[in-house]
Structure formats: structure tokens, C-alpha cells
Amino acid sequence: MKDSKLRVILRHTVLTILALLSMALSWIIWTNPARYERSHQQVSSEKVQSSQVSHDMSDVILPTQLIRTDSDQKQTLLAKSQVNLNQVVTDKVAKWKFESVRMVSKGNKERYLDYAREANSLLLKYPSNIAGGVLNEVLDQKLDFSSEVGRIVISLDKNNGVYLLNDKNYGVYQVQVSGQDLSSLKESLTGSKRSVDVKESILNHNLITEYQDSYQVPNYSYVINKQSNGMFSSNLLANDDSATVTTKKEKDSTIYSDGNRKQLTINKDGTARFEDYTRKGTDGNSLRAHIENGFYQLREMGVPMDNMRFFNYTDRHDEVVFRSYVEGYPIFNDNDYGTVTVSHNNSGRVTDFSLYGLEIPVPADKKETELPSTKMVLSQLEATGINSDDISDIQIGYQWTSAKGSGSTINLTPTWYVNYKNNWYPYDQVSTQG
């Protein structure tokens, strides 16, 4: 019995289709990320989260200051009291597409300042440099750019006028942008409630924001929240089923340990240290890896992250610091409450943090505090014999002090903070640091 030609062709076709389909299905199944995410999510869903809103890196790595330069190069610091303007602006920029980047200047301080003071522009200042890869991640871009960047200048009257600035080497990089919607960006800037006259200038290789006049800065009060020891020990130590956590109580602290590689020490004053020797020191890793690892560590702990911002990175111990912020200003505390520091030594990763965090804002006793202009503070410091070369940065910050007669309420009082010999001090205490 001879097959008709049609039948032969039909069989061939069916076989080919079936074979191709099986290949396609295998490919889809093998490359489907859900295969891996499923097991991953089962772990994370068991985590105790202090806040039920999940956070991405773009919530923590944000510019904290927005400076608008007008056509006469007059600069003002923008703030709106009801809207998180920094978030609004970065959300808008994240909708643009950064196509390509080229260096336009490097090592030239004057040119660098010209860009930071470009007429009709908006300057976004991150607290310190982040890696290009991190910038891609938080602004949802795919730019081929690996240098460090800490400032972004956006021209408000011409397209493609986006510049990435790196204080360390005075590098300026111009970005080609598509889908840029400048009018909607400008619209979001109108009606800024508070605006302060400032001037960008450079202090020891650092672009600082000089307040031209004395300035009334609002005071804040907060009810603070003390997280439980149990939350941290379960988030940090008991995250795989086999771990048995032992607890040892000492005079001033409680030590939780999973037996050998991880240890959590919680002190009576609410400060805590987590040592993780399963994570190798990250010598030679990139800035991007350090910031990312720091962020993942922060998220794993389960501390409330609403007010947390990436603050800085220092080479020494590959230290990444996250600090609580209020209305664009960092908060400092003698015990480092509200601060998370992720650092590395030869044998592993060390995270210092505290059980306390800001929870609910309450009306403050005193509405405002008057702070002197930046120039005044710097000349005052010089007058007390401080070598200006030892000052690498100056900015307004809030001092976290407990309110009288109330254990759970704290006051945030603004003052000038000075980075003196790589430590931050209130400006009136620098002279006592020697």
C-alpha cells in the first residue's frame, strides 16, 4: 500500500510541529524565572516584616536635596511640605529613557561648578556618590555607565541637557535622553512651599549647599518605636529551618547565636550588632556590590524603612551607612539610633543598628530653630582654630534627643553638622574633638 504524497507531507509536518513545540515549551519552562522565585518567595513570606509595605532600592536610594537654578544663576533649595518632591521628581525622571552617555569634562573644578550652577536647571543631590549600576536600578534605566555619580543636573529649557556629576574626580557626563517630558517636570516644581536661597560651592572636593542667610528650620517630634529582640533574631538567625538559636543573657546584653556562623548581640541601651561569618569580606568588590549588599542586609533585618536613606560609603571596612531622614535632612544620634551601618572585615559582615526607629510624627514644642548661614558657621569654626582642610562636608542635620518626661517621644532639633576628620559633629562641638 503506497501512501499518497499528501499523507507523507502531512506526517512530516505534524512531526516537525510537535518537535518544535516540545523544544519551545522546554525553553519557556527552563527560562521561566518563576521556577526559582517560587522557592525564594516561600522563604520571604515567612519573614516578619515590621512594615507591611515592601520597599525597593529606589525608596532608600533617593536624592535628598533639589536645587533650582534660575536664568540669573540664582539658586534655591526646593521643598514642599505636603509632597515628597524628591520622590515625585525621580519618578518622573525614571519614565525617561537614558540612551547613551559621554564624558564632557573631568578634573576641572571650575567647569564642574559651572555645570552645578547651570542656568535654568534642576540639581538633584544624592547624599553621596552611588555607582552607575545603582543609578540604573533606582531610575529604571539601562545606561552603559559604571562610573560613580552623586549629582544629576537637568536643564529645564533644553532636551538632552541631563548631566551626571561625580564630585570625586569632577567628572561631568552628558546623557542623551528620549521621551523627556520637561513641562511635566517643571509643573511639579511650581508652588514649592519653602524655598531658601542657596549657592552650590566646593569644599574639599565636595559639592556643598551654602545657605546664604540665616534660616528658620522647623523642629520635629516623633513617637519612637522599639522593635522586639525576637523580631530581629527570627529575621536574621532563624531564616533557615534547620537553625536552632541559642540565647545567652549577659549583664548588659543578650547574645543570640545560631551555633557557629551568625551572632546577634542586643545591648540594654537598644543598640545591636549582627555578625554574619557566612558572608565573606567583599574585598575588591565594586561600589555597586557594596551598596546592593548593604541594602539587602537592611531589608532582611525588617527595620522600618520609610525614613531610611542611603547616606554614604567609605572604603575603610567597606562601610555602607543608612540613616533616618526627615524632610530631606539626615538625623544624627549619639548612640546611632536610627542608623544602620553595614561593614566588612576579613572574616565576615558586621551590621550595627538599633531597636529604635521613628514611628509617628507628633506636633513639636517649639516650631522653629534659627540657624546661621553656612559662611558664618565656617568662619566661626576657623576662628576657634579648626583647620579648614579637615572639614570635608557641612550640612543641616537633626539631632535626636529624648523629650523630657516622656520615654517614647523624641525631639528632632536642627543644627549644622560638620564632617570633621571623617566624623560628623554638631558645629558647636567640633572644637572639643581636638
Next chain:
Amino acid sequence: MNFKRIELMFIVVFAVLDAFLFASFWQNQAGIHTTTNSNRNATILKEMRNDQITFEPLSNSKSKGYYASANNNSNDLRNMKQLVGQSSHLVDGKLVSTLDTPLQVDRSHPSKVLNNFVKISSNIIHGTEYEYNGSLSTDDQVVYTQMIDDRPVYSHQGQLIFDVNGQGVVNGYTQGYLANIEPLRESDELISQTRAVTWLYQYNEIPNDSRIEWANLGYTRLLSSDNGLVYVPTWVVAIKSKSSQNIQLKRINAFTGVMLKRVTQQSGETTTSDTLGNEDTSSSTANKSESTTQSNKTASGQSSASSASSSSNTAEE
């Protein structure tokens, strides 16, 4: 011939393989569905329907809101001289006023008459700050609320309540007033209506065989400090059991999703309760045995709530 056989065998083998791969692909897809966030909500909503809980379609959109501060010292309400045609006095910081000439209102549309009445400064102090709230109003009471960020205040301190009798006659009103309403912080993202209701269900706060009457975003008092009161964006959810006339109001902190509770004194013993009778007496006809069973449920809900979230906001009201 041989080639034909081999070819047929291959067709069968590949068909079986494809069927297997397709099944496994399908299973994977289902796995993703249960793990993504919005679909988790959908699953919970389905569970709720299985528990005979009925509700209108809920919204998934997220809006923004801020912590606000206010004062409720009654100084503003002491300006009683400006009021005409009524006798007023202050009780517990609230203005209680009786009208010389009672107002006649249409019981089904009371706001038609009252809207005009409220806006006139010789009738109501700061009357322009209040807006009619249809959700809180009942046959016996018409509720106007102050607004924070264009959202109603679901606490007595910011409400103006008219009592209406069976004939539609309004004899007087009770007014609470919040002064100096100000944002405390810049606004932040809030949870969606769907998320608020599903949290409430997960806290075991929605009894079987009940109906969600409404779920509104408003402001309620979170705490009071020396320098004033703090108000927080809150999802207020009204739940009506199908077997009774009771409406209960539950409150979910719209920032954190944590349930807000009040501690009230009931016949000498402190219990936690959130019935409408305590929060907003407007439409509650508290049934004694109902409220006891509810209190028990609340207690179990509390434990599930605190296991779901380690930080628990305790609201005092």
C-alpha cells in the same frame, strides 16, 4: 515502510512529551498566580465570598496621605454670641445647641435643607468647614464632618451631628471642632481599599455571613500629645451582619495596614472593642450579646494581627 513506522512512533512520543510539558508549564503559571501580590488579594477575596461575605467591587488604586495635627480645645466654639436663634452650651468640649425654631427636613434627603443651614455663620460656627457624610448619616442622625486633605474626619471631635426625629424635625445639634489642622509630614503612599479589607479579613474581623456596607478613606485620631492631636489616614470599613441590624466600624491604618483599636471602659472591666457604638454612636443600636461575641472575635483577631505584624500601633481614643 520502516521509515514510516519510526516516524509514527516519533509523532506519538512527541505528542506525549508535549502534553507533559504543557501540563508542567500550566502548573508553573498557577504557582506564579498565588505568589504575586495582587493575585494574593484576589485569592483572599474569593475566600471571603466563600464565607458568605458580600461586598461591592473594591478598588486597587493607591492614593497618598499624610499625618496631620489638630487641636480640639473648645476656644473656637466659645464664640457662641455669633449664633442666632438657638441656645447653646459646651459639654466635654463639644457645643450642644437647641434650635428655637426646629427645622423640617426630608428624611431621605436631609442635606438639601441642612447644607444651606450649615454654611451660614450665624447658624454654625466654622460651618463652611463641614461637609455632609452620607455613609455615617442614618434615619435618626445627620452627620457632617470636617475635612482633612479633602477626606472626612471619622472621629467625633471633627463632626457636626443633627438629631432627626421620626417626623423629620431637627431640634438641635452637637458640634465637635478641630482647629489648626496642619500636615505634620509630607504625604506618603497609602494601601489600597482592597488591601485594607483583605487585612481586616485576615485579622478575623469580618464575621461570616455579613455584608461590607462601605469602606472609605478618612482621618481618625491616632494619639494625643501635649501639643495636640495626631490624625492618621484610615480606611474605615462598615460591616453589617446579615442576621442583625448592627453596623460595626473597623479601622485600618492606611499607612501600615495595622488595625486600630480603642480601649473602652465597659461595666467596670476594660475590653477592646471597635463597635460603631464606641467609635461613632451615630447608627449603632448595640445588641448586648452581639457585642460580647464580637469582643471575643476581636481578641482572636488581635493575636492574628500581631503575629502578622510585629509592630502594632495602639490607638487611643
